[in-house]
Amino acid sequence: SSVRLSPNSLATLFRFLKEIFPVSSSSNRRNAFRISSLESFSAWSSKRCAVIGGSGFLGRHLVEKLLGKGYTVSVFDIRQSYELPGVTFHQGDLCDKQALLTALQGVSLVFHCASPAPASDDKALFQRVNIQGTHTVLQACTEAGVQKVVLTSSASVVFEGTDIKDGREDLPYAKKPIDYYTETKIEQEKLVLKACDKEKGLLTVAIRPHGIFGPRDPQLVPILVDTARRGNMKFIIGDGSNLVDFTFVDNVVHGLILSAESLRPESPICGKAYHITNDEPVRFWDFMSDILVGLGYAAPRYNLPYTLVYGLALLLWLLSLLLCPLVAFKPTFTPMRVALAGKHHFYSCSRAKQDMGYKPVVGLKDGIRRTVESYPHLRHGA
Ligand SMILES: NC(=O)c1ccc[n+]([C@@H]2O[C@H](COP(=O)([O-])OP(=O)(O)OC[C@H]3O[C@@H](n4cnc5c(N)ncnc54)[C@H](O)[C@@H]3O)[C@@H](O)[C@H]2O)c1
Ligand SMILES: CC(C)CCC[C@@H](C)[C@H]1CC[C@H]2C3=C(CC[C@]12C)[C@@]1(C)CC[C@H](O)[C@@H](C(=O)O)[C@@H]1CC3
Secondary structure (H helix, E strand, O other): OOOOOOOOHHHHHHHHHHHHOOOOOHHHHHHHHHOOHHHHHHHHHHOEEEEEOOOOHHHHHHHHHHHHOOOEEEEEEOOOOOOOOOEEEEEOOOOOHHHHHHHOOOOOEEEEOOOOOHHHOOHHHHHHHHHHHHHHHHHHHHHHOOOEEEEEOOHHHHOOOOOEEEEOOOOOOOOOOOOHHHHHHHHHHHHHHHOOEOOOOEEEEEEEEOOEEOOOOOOHHHHHHHHHHOOOOOEEEOOOOOEEOOEEHHHHHHHHHHHHHHOOOOOOOOOOEEEEOOOOOEEHHHHHHHHHHHOOOOOOOEEEOHHHHHHHHHHHHHHHHHHOOOOOOOOOOOHHHHHHHHOOEEEOOHHHHHHHOOOOOOOHHHHHHHHHHOOHHHOOOO
């Protein structure tokens, strides 16, 4: 492992020396000579990482795992949602390069897990944060001497609302992405992969999870329960046989850390995208039923034709656009959600298995059980 000199390197080296030689006693000075400084420096700095978006659902699970593995973690996020010993929080907008530079001092590895919530459907915000912001993140990483950037992309970058079965990473990017969020995730992924430059010493990789679920997830389970509580989860869209990927959060975290640790100049993963899944495609409606029943709600039972529901969702969405100056209403059944609920969309993770030895660490059944147990406040009657 090599140490790349950057404008921040001296400051970082100084902090490192202060950390390993805190007191200037004679025994410390003797110990100093036993340490091969450059090697220790390299090992120390490669365990210093930053998680951009570390206050979020995935980001926080990642931070917790990194701490357990002995990393020193800085979180950069627009909000601070928790406190943890060993974590330094930097509150700021990732579009602000100066704020990023402060957080990235002495950091050699950056995980980029920040994005506005997909449900916001705010085109300008997605463009600003996911595209311009990612450009700023890459600039800041180069200036700060960061060596590795791991992006959390999304498998939806290839999904157009039609069936995908065992999709591989060589599928073309969606020409008609399902929403603005996905449109900007495509541009974001392209930016990060293009920035991979062994000569300049910046290595990048993109992880594409799909349907992440687990404790503290702010969207999948809460939206599902909200829909059930309003009595709208009685229907199955289509014949209910469509297979999809739902990926337990620990498996995504495992894929992110594995990719970071495999990212070296000679590694085949440089500048590439990888699907990370549970490797257990499941019927969408079986998964929904398992969560609902686990929380004490009834499973959906009545089938509705896919085209009918999709048409209605499209109509509702158009109406919400037309009426938005007068009344603000957000339909639960958006065309995007209907497509996700009624079509096949599952992906192969064989490239990750082959190139980085990926294997899911938590099975689907166990993941569902842990998720259900983590939401006592969302149980029926709670
Ligand atoms: N949840 C999923 O099913 C899923 C699936 C595939 C990919 N992803 C991707 O994984 C990543 C994490 O998603 P999540 O589910 O944890 O979402 P989340 O909303 O819980 O976390 C995103 C975090 O980004 C932060 N953030 C937003 N704008 C910011 C800005 N301008 N500057 C700094 N921080 C900002 C938020 O405050 C939040 O803490 C995202 O990139 C998302 O696109 C999520
Ligand atoms: C009202 C119902 C019919 C269903 C309610 C559950 C939905 C809220 C979720 C089912 C599939 C989920 C999903 C996402 C959001 C929540 C659901 C629609 C994403 C679009 C979130 C953003 C990610 O990047 C996407 C991905 O590629 O993983 C998610 C795909 C699945």
